[in-house]
Amino acid sequence: MQQFGCGSCHRIPGVRAARGNVGPPLERFAQQVYVAGLLPNTPAALARFIAEPQAVSPGSAMPDLGVEAAQARDIAAYLLSPR
Template structure:
């Protein structure tokens, strides 16, 4: 095989490998749904009402939780990210609920004084929404 033929074949091979790499990146699966090992979903639903989360969010299964200020929390358990940046897992969600301003300064979500235990229970409820 002539040198020019080898160079052409090498160019084709590199092109194919580059396309395969790009295609592989584009088809990466999102992280698996979060698993919650603690928290009481029944209490979480009550706390969502008590803290007034429904005044900003639409939350299935919670009476009068039909707010339109923040994003709807429907199918929350099936989401990959919290606030568009944190991987959706119980620790991150509890951190977000407890102090959203520490996670994303300037976010519209206020710090409501949610305790760590209450945040864990609220997270447990939200993860039932898949």
């Protein structure tokens, strides 16, 4: 997440300097019902949104960042892990 600059827009616990306030804070994500207010919050749906937010939610303020599918799965697993 450091590599993709997620933290310039999001607050993410455990990621250094992730203090952005452009997007919603990504804390306690496992307790959230929807991803981006659209998809039921499952690991696969979360990974899909992270990899291609513009395809999932056209016009979303979250840009496509070129995250590969495998990387998106790892990021989703991290965000959904209990912390």
